[in-house]
Amino acid sequence: MLKESISRRTFIKGSVSLSALLGLGAAGTKATKGLIPKAAAKTNGKVEQFYNACPRNCYDTCSILTTVEDGRITFITGNEKNTYTKGRLCVKGNTYPRVVYSPDRIKYPMRQKGRGSGNWERISWDEAYTIIAKKILEIKKEYGSTLPICLNKYSGNFNILNYATEGMLSSIGYTTRAQGTPCDPAGSDAQGFDMGVAYNNDPEQFLDADYIILWGANPSWTSAHSMYFIEQAKEKGTKLVVIDPLITQTASKADEYIQVKASTDGALALGMIRYIIDNQLYDKVWVSQNSIGFKEFSSYVKKNITLEWAAEKTGVPKPVIERIAREYATAKPANIWIGFGMQRHVNGGAMVRAIDALAAITGNIGKKGGGVNYIGGETWGFNYHTMSFGAPEGSGGEKDRFVNMNNFGAQVLAANEPPIKMMWIACRNPLAQDPEPAVVKKAFDQMDLVVTADLYMNQTVEYSDIVLPVTTPFESAGINVSYWHYWMNVNEQAIKPLYETKSDLEIAMGLSKKLNQLELGSCTFPVSGDPLEWVEKELNDDIKELFGVKSWDDLRKNGGTAKANESITVAWQDLKFRTPSGKYEFYSKKAVEYGHHPLPVFTEEYKAPKEYPIRCMSPHWKFGIHSQFQHQDWLMAIQDHPFLEIHPDLAKKKSIKDGNMVKIINETGYMTLPAKITKMVPADTVVMYEGWWKGVNYTENFTVKALQEDMGEYQKGQRGIAFHDNFVNIEKA
Amino acid sequence: MAKKLGFLVNIERCIGCHACEISCKSFYQLEPNMRRRRVTELPENLVGTPVRAFVSTACNHCDEPACKKACPVGAYTKREDGIVVHDQNMCIGCQMCGKACPYGVPQYNPVKKKMDKCSMCYDRLDEGQLPICVEKCPLEAIQIVDYNEVQPSNAVSVVPTFADPSITHPTTHFILPKPGKQTRRF
Amino acid sequence: MHDLPLVIFTILSQLVIGGFVTLWWLDRKKSPISRQSGLMISISLVVLGAISVIISLLHLGHPFEAYRAILNIGVSWLSREVTFYGIFVGLSVLYTWFWLKDEAGKRGLIGGIASAIGVIAIFSSAKIYMIPAIPAWNSVTTLFSFFLTSLILGPLFVGAFLAIRSELSVNISGISITALIFAAIVMIVYFSSLQGGLPQAVEAARLTTHQLLFWIRLFTFVIAFAILTFCFKNQHIQNKKIYSLVFVILFVSEFLARFQFYETAIHL
Known part of the structure; x- marks a missing residue:
């Protein structure tokens, strides 16, 4: 907690400095009589400031400065001490005061009589714990283990202390877990095969790049803080190329935009590689010193890839491929950012391997400002103390059982011996975010008890038996790092939890206490503890050294945010790859082990079925991260319904006019939503955006099948899902 | 010489994210439906090649403010530095300013039952700070310029969706985006 | 619907001013309007005028602070409308008084002034909307x-x-x-x-x-x-x-x- 006296900062902040920028404050422009300046009007109460961390599943993972007056949050903004956050938040982060004080918050534990009936009754925490604990013990008795209990938790809150939920479940015995990720698995496997692990350069290094290719990434909407560095680089003269099937907001800012046919990005990369090899533009020294299998790869390319083929496959004319290849190969350093969306295809992993190869042959890997940047986890070396307690004696079973998070409904239904009878859902909204939500609903129907911990009454909570109200980041302590930038952010408790809300950690301790009351020794999770002690236990010597901090409390007192030292901010600077050979592997035996071709070859894209010829993509939306944020009234005031983007040619063919309701249909289901006619999408594709609009019966996944990506098992345990290989037909509703 | 402060909105940088609008709403704790700053979608063909373009506007602190002329109680003043300030203590909530402003800037606050509009954060300016929207824009796309001192050569005074500036002579100016190269399949 | 008070106010005020001028005109022409009829019409116009004023207040967020609406008369047509219509209604009360007292001369004078001010009020009212x-x-x-x-x-x-x-x-x-x-x-x-x-x-x-x-x-x-x-x-x-x-x-x-x-x- 940082107490600030009222004297406000009097320097001009930010780098907005046109020469005409005023000498603010110097000229005595008096306030008009009778007006009470806001600052002066607010000096009565006690003003405190706290550091918080945005824990959402987002590249930017911002360091936040929270102003609290008389115990109430009055402003939430970015922390200026973090050079990536730069004192500013994205649009979603700016809604945080409303996230906290929203009239839609779930206030008390509640029980629903009849799943989906809306017939909720308020219960006490003790009642809630009792119902849940009794069910757990009953299941254990009936099935001889706790395996019928399934946890589905993922990315709604990446505060390290929120792993207490996993820890709590581990502490009652072996359970069934939703494993894998819908996020990055194919691409992470690809980078795993090529380099050992996915590892990205510090995004602040966009400023050091001579050439930037954003490949299927839309940071304008998903990483506004990165977009700042990219825009700055652009204004400095760095060329910004965006390769994407859609004219995204980021593509709209590019020096050059290349519209590639979805799921053929690998062919484009291989075409560029062919040109680069043919024209001797590759980095022979780098390749010979730091890689294995280049010869095999090179002969594959020469034998199988032509520029004509690549042009035909991708829809990008040959001269453009040639020019881009030459520009990329001759720029030093050239930076590629591969977006997660690009790999959400049945050939996504193979495509990422091809793009990796492009970066490798040009020697752009291991260079400051360069790299083939996808995701990274170098800063995540916490103790994960909350998960360290283990199964109690005699709880049955031998190990946890896994179901694929990406085919959750079907795999829960198929699980047998023992079947799954109880679900615990936290930091997730599977009924809106999973493919085939109707199947997920069926799986819910099989449960004796569904417990969901959440902030708001979303689709999954609506179909649960018990809801546990959780805290926002501002009501509990924690610590966060990013999978993109290199900062560690402290999260202080800024205000008392509203209503009867509790953090996942407190819930874990509370449930453990109840379980032990009912059956001593049935849960190994501690029954009490100060969150500040818990959070200190997350830091080990390595992470303290990496970030140059003594403790969580030390960091809290010193700006609330710290950047990792430079030894890790350039990915693979030491060129010691974590592959079996220690080199960059064009030829990967590991890939073979997992059933793939050893080389970064092109694998065919998913072909549209005849009846459903239109690709339906569902990218991230600027007002939401998955089903978070967009439902807040502050954002509903700007955009109050989802919509379908349709190219004018397709709309004309289907006699659809702007604003008409459109029915989208395939074998999985159908839905209707209003059309927005726009040239931002190609004519063979329609686009709807991810999000939960309050009061609107909508999920972008209604027609999405649980179609697997090509990779994911190596790094994430399970394959991902080909969200963007969703084919539909549309008609005017 | 008196100042003529106005917003300079760089559409080339703007990513249409609405952070300016929401940070303003948050800082001033406005009612959920109130928008002192608004981000508006521009036509796709703004620069020739189709793009997603947006413009962010708030009060335009006009040289001849229509709100000031319409207000029956004289709640509006134009400061020496050009900022048009609405005194909520004076306001009786007749809403005539909202009608008269070509940009529909003054909005009714349903709780206070008074009108409300952007003040260019004049109290922050007086203390040497930037307006919230300027300070919080993730792309630094909004600036405050003294147009008596500088007329940015690349700035224009009107964009589509922005009402005819000859009515009230708004001080807001815009930097238009530069078209990029595009290779499109259709 | 939100402007309904203004719909009613403008219609009523224009009716009242038109009616007033008519009454004053007929009275001046020495038409045989009985004192009782004149008084009744005059009173009814005053009542309608008062109702229109009250309804117009409903359009304000702060009706009890409406008195401030005359402050910007130098610039604002709304201020002028409020002022002139207010004066008009005041004078119509006085005019009614002279019906009661049956003082035709004063009635004619006050009626004339009120009519002129009424016309200015309608003019101001229209100017508000000509934006x-x-x-x-x-x-x-x-x-x-x-x-x-x-x-x-x-x-x-x-x-x-x-x-x-x-x-x-x-x-x-x-x-x-x-x-x-x-x-x-x-x-x-x-x-x-x-x-x-x-x-x-x-x-x-x-x-x-x-x-x-x-x-x-x-x-x-x-x-x-x-x-x-x-x-x-x-x-x-x-x-x-x-x-x-x-x-x-x-x-x-x-x-x-x-x-x-x-x-x-x-x-x-």
Whole structure:
């Protein structure tokens, strides 16, 4: 907690400095009589400031400065001490005061009589714990283990202390877990095969790049803080190329935009590689010193890839491929950012391997400002103390059982011996975010008890038996790092939890206490503890050294945010790859082990079925991260319904006019939503955006099948899902 | 010489994210439906090649403010530095300013039952700070310029969706985006 | 709907001013208006005037602070409207007083001043709406239509009153017919100028004509015109029922037109 006296900062902040920028404050422009300046009007109460961390599943993972007056949050903004956050938040982060004080918050534990009936009754925490604990013990008795209990938790809150939920479940015995990720698995496997692990350069290094290719990434909407560095680089003269099937907001800012046919990005990369090899533009020294299998790869390319083929496959004319290849190969350093969306295809992993190869042959890997940047986890070396307690004696079973998070409904239904009878859902909204939500609903129907911990009454909570109200980041302590930038952010408790809300950690301790009351020794999770002690236990010597901090409390007192030292901010600077050979592997035996071709070859894209010829993509939306944020009234005031983007040619063919309701249909289901006619999408594709609009019966996944990506098992345990290989037909509703 | 402060909105940088609008709403704790700053979608063909373009506007602190002329109680003043300030203590909530402003800037606050509009954060300016929207824009796309001192050569005074500036002579100016190269399949 | 108080206020205030001027005019011509009738009409105008003021306050967020609305009279047409209409209502009270006292001279003087101020009030009222921000309003037709409302409703109100009291000595229908013909011309000019105007004006015209209210308004207008023309040609059937009926029909008609004026105003 940082107490600030009222004297406000009097320097001009930010780098907005046109020469005409005023000498603010110097000229005595008096306030008009009778007006009470806001600052002066607010000096009565006690003003405190706290550091918080945005824990959402987002590249930017911002360091936040929270102003609290008389115990109430009055402003939430970015922390200026973090050079990536730069004192500013994205649009979603700016809604945080409303996230906290929203009239839609779930206030008390509640029980629903009849799943989906809306017939909720308020219960006490003790009642809630009792119902849940009794069910757990009953299941254990009936099935001889706790395996019928399934946890589905993922990315709604990446505060390290929120792993207490996993820890709590581990502490009652072996359970069934939703494993894998819908996020990055194919691409992470690809980078795993090529380099050992996915590892990205510090995004602040966009400023050091001579050439930037954003490949299927839309940071304008998903990483506004990165977009700042990219825009700055652009204004400095760095060329910004965006390769994407859609004219995204980021593509709209590019020096050059290349519209590639979805799921053929690998062919484009291989075409560029062919040109680069043919024209001797590759980095022979780098390749010979730091890689294995280049010869095999090179002969594959020469034998199988032509520029004509690549042009035909991708829809990008040959001269453009040639020019881009030459520009990329001759720029030093050239930076590629591969977006997660690009790999959400049945050939996504193979495509990422091809793009990796492009970066490798040009020697752009291991260079400051360069790299083939996808995701990274170098800063995540916490103790994960909350998960360290283990199964109690005699709880049955031998190990946890896994179901694929990406085919959750079907795999829960198929699980047998023992079947799954109880679900615990936290930091997730599977009924809106999973493919085939109707199947997920069926799986819910099989449960004796569904417990969901959440902030708001979303689709999954609506179909649960018990809801546990959780805290926002501002009501509990924690610590966060990013999978993109290199900062560690402290999260202080800024205000008392509203209503009867509790953090996942407190819930874990509370449930453990109840379980032990009912059956001593049935849960190994501690029954009490100060969150500040818990959070200190997350830091080990390595992470303290990496970030140059003594403790969580030390960091809290010193700006609330710290950047990792430079030894890790350039990915693979030491060129010691974590592959079996220690080199960059064009030829990967590991890939073979997992059933793939050893080389970064092109694998065919998913072909549209005849009846459903239109690709339906569902990218991230600027007002939401998955089903978070967009439902807040502050954002509903700007955009109050989802919509379908349709190219004018397709709309004309289907006699659809702007604003008409459109029915989208395939074998999985159908839905209707209003059309927005726009040239931002190609004519063979329609686009709807991810999000939960309050009061609107909508999920972008209604027609999405649980179609697997090509990779994911190596790094994430399970394959991902080909969200963007969703084919539909549309008609005017 | 008196100042003529106005917003300079760089559409080339703007990513249409609405952070300016929401940070303003948050800082001033406005009612959920109130928008002192608004981000508006521009036509796709703004620069020739189709793009997603947006413009962010708030009060335009006009040289001849229509709100000031319409207000029956004289709640509006134009400061020496050009900022048009609405005194909520004076306001009786007749809403005539909202009608008269070509940009529909003054909005009714349903709780206070008074009108409300952007003040260019004049109290922050007086203390040497930037307006919230300027300070919080993730792309630094909004600036405050003294147009008596500088007329940015690349700035224009009107964009589509922005009402005819000859009515009230708004001080807001815009930097238009530069078209990029595009290779499109259709 | 949110501007409903303004719809009622403008219609009532224009009716009251029109009625007042009519009464003052007839009284000056030494028409045989009995003191009782004059007093009753005058009182009814004061009451309607007071009601219109109260209703106009409903449009304010802070009705009890309405007194401040006169502060910006140097610049604001709304301030001027409030001021002049306020003075007008005040003077009409005084005017009523002189009916009570039966002082014809003072009545004539005060009535004359009040009438002039009433006209200025209507002028100010129209000027409020003649703003570029709302293209459908921003023309002289707004001014004409405000005065025409006064001219259509005012004399008829007084005429119907006098007819009821069997004291009607002038043929009111002549004035009303002339007003209606002017109103029809203004209407035609108005819609054609909207069609040729800014997109917002075109949209306002489209919205107006696409509402059923518009056709009801047109129908009532035509019916009233027909009845009045019939009365004009057959002077012997001028009676209280006909005038009352026509007044009610035209009141509805003007009300609907004014309602649409506010509802279909598209902002730039």
